[in-house]
Amino acid sequence: MRTKHVVVLPYDQKWNDEFNKIKDELLKELNGKVISIEHVGSTSVKGLSAKPIIDIDIVIKDYASFDEVLHGLNRLGYAYEGNLGIPGREAFKYENKPQFMIHHIYVCTKDSTELKRHILFRDYLRCHKKAVEEYSRIKEEAAALYPDNIEKYIEYKSPVIEKLYREAGIV
Incomplete structure (x- = not known):
């Protein structure tokens, strides 16, 4: 079992500012090589409590452009880990x-x-305040119940995520 301290904080506007700082660095190397750089995950949703970690999806047309982006990210100090399953x-x-x-x-x-x-x-x-409130509450509860067990934290909040996915038409 892997242990990792779980911290969930109330939404902070600085998360968007931090995303933009990282995006600016990425674009210096990747501009013209990618379709977009997207702020995803909980820190990208105003009002949503989150672990203070910025999730970023760099969008490419197809895998034909992957090597060029890989080399650009390497130049910026990022190392490729594969798809991690x-x-x-x-x-x-x-x-x-x-x-x-x-x-x-x-x-x-x-x-x-x-x-x-x-x-x-x-x-x-971003369009459903009640969903943000519900998801924030469950994430805060999960972090309080399982502050040193990321797997249990994820397991605890999974039913709410699945419910929200259904509401959003994702599953």
Whole structure:
């Protein structure tokens, strides 16, 4: 069993500012090589409590452009980790970027199922205040109940995520 301290904080506007700082660095290297750079995950939804980690999807046309983006990310200090068991989402890690908030970088093709799920869920939450309130509450409860067990945290909030996915038409 993997343990990781789980911290969930109330929404903070600085998360969007931090995303934009990271996006600006990415665009210096990747501009013209990608379709878009998307702020996804809980920190991308105003009012939603979240673990303070920025999730970023870099969108490419198809895998023909992946190597060029991979090399650009390498030049910026990101190392390729593979898809980590999630097809259609290529993960990257980094070390020593103290100028930025903790973040996750993923590269997805524009037709990726994972990208579509990220965008649909983000956009659904952005338009449904009650869903944001419900999801925030369950995430805060999960973090309080399982502060040192990320697997249990995820397990606890999964039924609400599945419910919200159904409401959003994702599943």
